[in-house]
Amino acid sequence: MVSEEMxxxxxxxxxxxAGGGGGGGGGGGGGGAExxxxxxxxxxxxxHTKIARLHFIADHxxxxxxxxxxxxxxxxxxxxxxxxxxxxxxxxxIAGRLGGPYVLDQDWIDSVDRKAAQRQEKLEMELNGYKxxxxxxxxxxxxxxxxxxxxxxxDLQQAFKCYVxxxxxxxxxxxxxxxxxxxxxxxxxxxxxxxxxxxxxxxDQTPDVQDPIxxxxxxCAAGLAHLESxxxxxxxxxxxxxxxxxxxxxxxxxAPQDVATYGGLCALASFDRAELKSKVIDNISxxxxxxxVPEVRELIHDFYASRYASCLGYLQKLKPNLLLDIHLYDHVxxxxxxxxxxxxxxxxxxxxSVDLNTMxxxxxxxxxxxxxxxxxxxxxxxxxxxxxxxxxxxxxxxxDQRNATFQRVLQTGSDFQRDTRAMLLRANLMRHDFIMKxxxxxxxxxxx
Amino acid sequence: xxxxxxxxxxxxxxxxxSADDCVHLAGLLKQxxxxxxxxxxxxxxxxxxxxxxxxxxxxxxxxxxxxxxxxSREQAGSFLVAATNFLTVCSADQIRLTVDKFNIxxxxxxxxxxxxxxxxxxxxxxxxAIRKLQPSSEYLTPLHADYLLLCLLSKCYKAGxxxxxxxxxxxDQKRTGLVPxxxxxxxxxxxxxxxxxxxxxxxxxxxxxxxxxxxxxLNAITIAAYKKFVLVCLIQNGQVPPFPKYTPSxxxxxxxxxxxxxxxxxxxxxxxxxxxxxxxxxxxEDVFKSDTNMGLxxxxxxxxxxxxxxxxxxxxxxxxxxxIADTVQLEGPKExxxxxxxxxxxxxxxxxxxxxxxxxxxxxxxxxxxxRKMANKLDSEIQNIxxxxxxxxxxDEQVLCDQNxxxxxxxxxxxxxxxxFELVPQKMYTNL
Numbered sequence: 001m002v003s004e005e006m007x008x009x010x011x012x013x014x015x016x017x018a019g020g021g022g023g024g025g026g027g028g029g030g031g032g033a034e035x036x037x038x039x040x041x042x043x044x045x046x047x048h049t050k051i052a053r054l055h056f057i058a059d060h061x062x063x064x065x066x067x068x069x070x071x072x073x074x075x076x077x078x079x080x081x082x083x084x085x086x087x088x089x090x091x092x093x094i095a096g097r098l099g100g101p102y103v104l105d106q107d108w109i110d111s112v113d114r115k116a117a118q119r120q121e122k123l124e125m126e127l128n129g130y131k132x133x134x135x136x137x138x139x140x141x142x143x144x145x146x147x148x149x150x151x152x153x154x155d156l157q158q159a160f161k162c163y164v165x166x167x168x169x170x171x172x173x174x175x176x177x178x179x180x181x182x183x184x185x186x187x188x189x190x191x192x193x194x195x196x197x198x199x200x201x202x203x204d205q206t207p208d209v210q211d212p213i214x215x216x217x218x219x220c221a222a223g224l225a226h227l228e229s230x231x232x233x234x235x236x237x238x239x240x241x242x243x244x245x246x247x248x249x250x251x252x253x254x255a256p257q258d259v260a261t262y263g264g265l266c267a268l269a270s271f272d273r274a275e276l277k278s279k280v281i282d283n284i285s286x287x288x289x290x291x292x293v294p295e296v297r298e299l300i301h302d303f304y305a306s307r308y309a310s311c312l313g314y315l316q317k318l319k320p321n322l323l324l325d326i327h328l329y330d331h332v333x334x335x336x337x338x339x340x341x342x343x344x345x346x347x348x349x350x351x352x353s354v355d356l357n358t359m360x361x362x363x364x365x366x367x368x369x370x371x372x373x374x375x376x377x378x379x380x381x382x383x384x385x386x387x388x389x390x391x392x393x394x395x396x397x398x399x400d401q402r403n404a405t406f407q408r409v410l411q412t413g414s415d416f417q418r419d420t421r422a423m424l425l426r427a428n429l430m431r432h433d434f435i436m437k438x439x440x441x442x443x444x445x446x447x448x
Numbered sequence: 449x450x451x452x453x454x455x456x457x458x459x460x461x462x463x464x465x466s467a468d469d470c471v472h473l474a475g476l477l478k479q480x481x482x483x484x485x486x487x488x489x490x491x492x493x494x495x496x497x498x499x500x501x502x503x504x505x506x507x508x509x510x511x512x513x514x515x516x517x518x519x520s521r522e523q524a525g526s527f528l529v530a531a532t533n534f535l536t537v538c539s540a541d542q543i544r545l546t547v548d549k550f551n552i553x554x555x556x557x558x559x560x561x562x563x564x565x566x567x568x569x570x571x572x573x574x575x576x577a578i579r580k581l582q583p584s585s586e587y588l589t590p591l592h593a594d595y596l597l598l599c600l601l602s603k604c605y606k607a608g609x610x611x612x613x614x615x616x617x618x619x620d621q622k623r624t625g626l627v628p629x630x631x632x633x634x635x636x637x638x639x640x641x642x643x644x645x646x647x648x649x650x651x652x653x654x655x656x657x658x659x660x661x662x663x664x665x666l667n668a669i670t671i672a673a674y675k676k677f678v679l680v681c682l683i684q685n686g687q688v689p690p691f692p693k694y695t696p697s698x699x700x701x702x703x704x705x706x707x708x709x710x711x712x713x714x715x716x717x718x719x720x721x722x723x724x725x726x727x728x729x730x731x732x733e734d735v736f737k738s739d740t741n742m743g744l745x746x747x748x749x750x751x752x753x754x755x756x757x758x759x760x761x762x763x764x765x766x767x768x769x770x771x772i773a774d775t776v777q778l779e780g781p782k783e784x785x786x787x788x789x790x791x792x793x794x795x796x797x798x799x800x801x802x803x804x805x806x807x808x809x810x811x812x813x814x815x816x817x818x819x820r821k822m823a824n825k826l827d828s829e830i831q832n833i834x835x836x837x838x839x840x841x842x843x844d845e846q847v848l849c850d851q852n853x854x855x856x857x858x859x860x861x862x863x864x865x866x867x868x869f870e871l872v873p874q875k876m877y878t879n880l
Contacts, residue, residue, distance in 0.1 A: 074768055378763045388765040389809050395765060406817040413829045418653055421615055421834050424843060425657060426694065428619045435662045 008370065019262050036061070036321050038069045042077075047252035048151075048189055049326075051077050051086065056326045072098055082116055083154035123149055140169035147182060156189045157271055159185045162194075165414035173206045177214055177390030180206075184221045188253055193225040200225065216246035224327060225263060232335065233270035239277050244288040261318075264296040268303055269338035273346070276304060285384060298340065309344045309364055344373060345382055352392040354386075367392060451485040456480055457494050460506025467541065474545040484513035500534045506540040507534060512553050524560045528569065531557045535573040547625040550581065551590050558594040566603035567742055571595070578611065583623055585614045590630040596637035600644070607642040607728045613652075632658050632669040639676060643744070648684040652677065657701075660695045670699060671706045672739065679744040680712040683751040688714045709735045712744075717752060720759075722777045723757040725752055753778070754791060761797050761810040769806045782807060830867070 042050055054074040071094045078087045091104045091245060127142035147162035163182045170176045180203035187195040200222045211216060223238035240263050246256060266281050280286060280322060290297040295314050302311035315336060327437045342399050347362065348354055360370045374394060377383045385396045429435075456477075463473035463478045484491060491514045500507045511534060543550045554577050561570035561594045562860060574595045581589045592611060599608035612877065616634075642651035658673035682687045691700050702713060704726035709732040718722045729745050731737065736745045751826075756776045760767060769781035769788075778784050788808060798811045846854055 063536070379759065386765040386810075387763060387767075389768060389771060390766040390805065394750050400812070403813070403817060404813070405824075410826075410829070411834060414649075416838060417832060420840060421617075422653070422657060422660070424617050424839065425619075426660065426662070427843060427847075428617060429631070429662055432619050432621060434619050434631065436625075436666055 001094070018235070036066065036324060038183040039068060042070075042073055042258060044255035045251050048075075049253055051090075053326055054187065055090070056329075057324045059082040059322055060329070063123055066445060068094075068098060071145075071318055072102065072178045075102055079108070082112050082152050084112050084116075087155050091238075102352065113427070114150075119149060136169045138359070140171075140175065141167045144178075144182070147186075151186060156186055156190050160190065173208055175204045177203055177209060181214070181217060184218075185253060188221065188224060191228075193228040196225040197222055212243045213249050214249075217241045217250045217253075219243075220246065220250055220259060223259075223262065224254065227266065227327060230331065230334070232266040232331075232338070236263055236266035236270055240283060241288050242289070243284070244285045257292045257330065258327075260286075261322070261325075262398060264290065264300055265294075265328075265339070266334050268300060269335045269342065272306070276300070289311060303339075303343065308347065308362055312340065312363065313345065341382065344377060348374075348383055348385060348394060348396070350394045351394075354385075356394060359394075450595070453483065453494050455488055455512075456483060456506070457497050458496060460503050464503045464542070465566060466503065467836060468544060470542055473505055477546070481509075481513075484509060485516070497705065501537045501539060503671060504534075504538040505545060507538070508543060508546065508549055510826055512549055512556075515553075515556055519560070521564075522566060528557060528560055528564075530868055532569075532573040535577045535580075537641070538580065543580060544583075544623070547581070547623065550577070551625050554591050555594060558598060561598065562601065565597040570603060570609050571598050571604060573603065574598065575607070575611070581624060583620075584618070586616060586632060586635060587618045587620060587624055588626060589624045590617045590626055593630045593633035593637060595768075596634065596641060600637055600640055604642070605641050605644045609645065612641060613640050628661070628663075629669070630659060632667070632673070635661070636669050636676075637675045639673065639680075643676070643680060648680050648704065651680050652684060655680065656692075659691060665698045666702045666706070674703055675707050675710050675741060678746065679741060679748055680715055680718050682714060682748045683744070685752075686755050687718060713789060717748070720752065720756060722749070722752055722756070725749060750858065753787060754796060757787065757791065758797060761799070766807050766809045767789075771807060772808065 006010040008294060009109070016326055019413070034058070037158070041057075045053060045353075051074050054070045055079070058070040058074070061067055061070070071090065075087075075090050075094065075098075078090055079411070084085060087109065088104070091102070095101055096103055122140070123146050125128075127139070127146060130138040130142045147159045147166070150156075150159035160183065163179060163186060166175075166179050170179055182201045183199045184196050184203075187199070188192065200218050203209070203214075203218050217243040222237045223242070226232075226238060239259050242259055242263070244256075246259065251328070263286065264280070266393045267276060271279065274301035287297075295318055299311055299314040302308070302314065308413050319332065323329050347359060354368055356367050356374075360367045363370065371387060371389065371392075374383065374385075375388060378385060378387070384398065385394050387394055450484050459476060460473065463469040463476075490512050495507065495510050495514065497511065498507045511530060513537050515531075517524075519527060535554070535557075540761055554574060557570055558574065574591055578589055578591045578595060579589060599605060621627075633651065635654045637652035639651045639658070642648070643653060655673045655677035658781075659677060661670075663670065713725070713728050713732070716728050726749060729749060729815055732733060733742070735744045753776060757772065760772060760775060770786070771786045773779065773781050773784040774786070776787075778787065785801060785803075788797070788799060788801060792799055798813055799808050800811070801808050
């Protein structure tokens with residue numbers, strides 16, 4: 001326990017020095033330790049998502065030191081804001097294990113609540129005033145301020161409602177964009193990705209949206225929405241198209257490292273080779289993102305160059321940290337499985353016959369396990385091949401088109417005859433009004 | 449109106465000559481039913497005066513009156529003999545004038561044959577009767593159902609096949625005295641005969657006719673047909689298709705609740721797990737037995753083994769018997785070998801067993817579709833379809849000329865407007 005903490009402190013210094021660059025990678029690969037560097041990870045984010053991510057790590061990680069570290073940082077962050085409910089929750093989680101300044105500070109809670117109540121009253125009064133004056137711009141700003149206030153307090157539903165209400169008072173496209181971005185932010189935090197998709201498309205349809213940062217933000221949000229609904233291909237496209245100017249402008253939702261990771265993994269799982277090359281490897285803008293997470297970059301290049309063993313190795317290394325990411329954790333297994341399947345399919349594609357022993361060593365599994373995986377893929381029709389289990393060879397097999405056509409023709413013919421006969425019969429039945437009506441009788445009376 | 453039996457006999461003898469006389473005679477006979485009933489005991493003697501071939505109409509009435517009510521064993525025997533003779537020699541034109549009486553007679557004959565436990569004795573006469581009653585081979589008669597029932601009971605499936613191979617298109621109540629129940633029974637028994645002949649594809653077709661027949665109430669025949677349909681579907685295709693959209697709604701809604709066990713079996717079959725399916729069959733054994741479907745249920749289990757082995761042929765070129773036994777959940781390599789041997793003999797898979805290594809090599813279907821036999825088969829199929837398509841166009845034309853259809857169409861269309869006269873097709877103006 002103590003030594004882990006020391007190690008954490010040590011790499012923390014390094015992490016802070018390297019800043020955002022080595023953050024995600026440093027946590028995973030640093031010194032062979034599987035510990036995630038919480039502080040450098042958290043420094044990538046701001047605002048509510050930082051706290052949410054820290055809480056997620058605390059809930060899902062397996063080491064107490066990591067958990068406490070995360071909770072401590074969360075507590076620091078929360079105290080800088082005004083969200084007293086979250087503060088209370090956090091303190092309960094800590095349950096006094098951190099001692100000292102990390103116990104429930106009731107005075108702080110009360111003072112913040114009082115100030116918040118005053119501010120709320122003031123804002124609402126102002127808003128009413130603006131409403132009677134019917135000045136669009138001030139009403140819009142009034143709702144906006146109210147929305148911001150609720151957001152800071154953690155009342156996300158109210159914030160959502162206020163932001164949506166500003167829609168009626170938006171006059172320029174800048175206003176609309178601002179409104180959409182706010183709604184998107186709140187929806188992502190609420191986890192309602194349907195709204196995210198809606199408002200992203202609304203924002204996209206707004207004329208003269210030139211600012212590349214805004215465009216990048218919208219793409220990221222859209223990518224996240226697709227990721228949540230398991231549409232990996234669409235998510236990958238969105239992430240890969242994000243301009244690098246995003247930088248750290250969207251850190252209240254997503255860090256550039258995340259864009260690289262999510263985009264890279266989804267692309268690997270869903271793009272075919274041509275798309276992978278054109279959209280990911282040759283994509284200059286996305287390459288900048290990939291520089292931030294060198295492991296993902298190596299991963300993609302290995303896959304493209306068919307170095308499957310090292311590719312799968314990198315994946316395994318990244319896995320524990322990815323499981324602690326709030327957006328990705330329940331997609332990690334699915335994505336990994338898809339990537340693995342694609343690797344298997346790609347490996348067998350160019351050959352007429354493949355020796356299962358060499359293939360097993362390339363993929364670092366046993367021959368029996370590999371045989372089972374391949375059998376499953378063949379049955380799903382992803383690989384056109386047959387396994388010679390006796391000699392442990394995989395033979396490619398190309399369907400005989402001519403035979404298949406004959407079979408289909410005969411089948412279609414008999415189906416047509418059957419359906420037509422049935423139809424003629426039924427037509428006749430209906431024409432003569434030959435409908436079964438009448439009382440229900442017991443089966444035994446009709447038959448034998 | 450004839451008061452005495454002798455008068456009836458003389459009239460019959462007199463008026464059995466030409467077609468018009470026969471019609472006249474039919475009317476007279478109808479009116480004298482009362483007379484016949486009163487003089488029932490003496491009708492037997494009157495019968496001897498008549499010739500079944502020439503005086504079929506009269507003979508029919510007298511024979512029917514003779515056999516009404518309960519008969520003793522010898523009486524039933526003699527009735528059967530007389531009826532057999534009559535049906536074989538009677539004149540088709542005359543009996544078509546009194547369809548109902550004819551049907552009653554035949555049904556009575558079937559009942560007696562069944563009671564005396566000799567169903568096969570009535571098969572040939574009924575076959576003759578059907579051929580005489582049908583105006584053409586496409587007509588369905590009430591006798592079809594009885595005939596098929598007798599074939600089933602006596603296990604003479606080939607005899608039933610002769611009737612089943614005719615395509616039925618015409619349902620004419622007036623000419624044949626048909627009721628919906630007969631149609632459903634015909635489909636149900638026909639399906640069962642095909643099951644007996646192991647021609648599951650045709651059996652499915654018949655059961656589907658029974659299920660999709662127009663109806664406003666659910667009836668027991670449809671339910672029984674559906675249960676068999678589910679089981680045969682599983683054996684033949686491995687899955688049960690959803691209801692076609694022309695199934696009557698009352699059937700669609702209520703069938704599930706009546707055949708719940710079969711649905712469970714179908715769902716479990718989809719999972720391809722042998723132990724689950726076996727367990728399900730065992731659990732619902734009583735239901736299956738009471739529906740006399742136990743044999744089919746066992747065939748379902750056997751078919752699942754076959755289907756699993758067939759899937760293996762898609763994936764592997766060679767596989768050890770041990771692996772096959774494990775994958776398909778058989779007892780051991782010996783049993784796997786037996787199954788595969790049986791399937792090779794039935795022509796369901798193409799493989800060779802290497803007993804020394806305990807390996808099975810799967811091969812492709814050697815059918816190359818380039819033999820004369822195949823060319824002939826294709827040719828005959830094409831001829832069938834051309835014939836069917838012709839029939840389809842003729843039915844279509846009939847409907848187009850039908851009064852009801854035209855009046856409905858005429859109502860929906862806007863009135864004839866000189867500016868856009870293409871609206872209403874020319875045909876409708878020329879043949880009204």
